[in-house]
Amino acid sequence: MSSELDDIMLAILKGIQSDVGSIKREITSLDARMSSMEDHMRGLMTSVYSMQADMSDLKRRVDRIEGRLGLLDPEEA
Template identity: 35%
Template sequence: MTDVTNALIYEVLKGIQYDVGGIKAEVRDVKGELQAIRTHMTGLSQDIGNIYQIIGRHDDRLARIETRLGLLEPAH
């Protein structure tokens, strides 16, 4: 059986430390990408809300036009 020396343990720990450093960097990158996705999703959500408001206004205007033209019965 091989003797476990401090030098051998030190080398293994250096390798682990290097790997953990790489993982930390990759996690940092993923967090940045996730934040960018969240920002983009927030913008899309606001855009969709704006579109719904515009469609609602157009729907109201269309109803008034149809009522004036006699295409719809007025609401009682």
């Protein structure tokens, strides 16, 4: 009886060990995907900040041109 119980416990532990190994591989995969998404997000944020700076520069230039041409509304001046 003890031998049968040992065999059952061994089979259960092997199943658990297999499941834990599978979970570890999945977590490693998810870790890599998350890291990739973080890198992509950093790139997107850099692009957004760059576009905001470009838009701000263009707005200043347009404002200066409008001022030189006298195209500003009285309330904007």
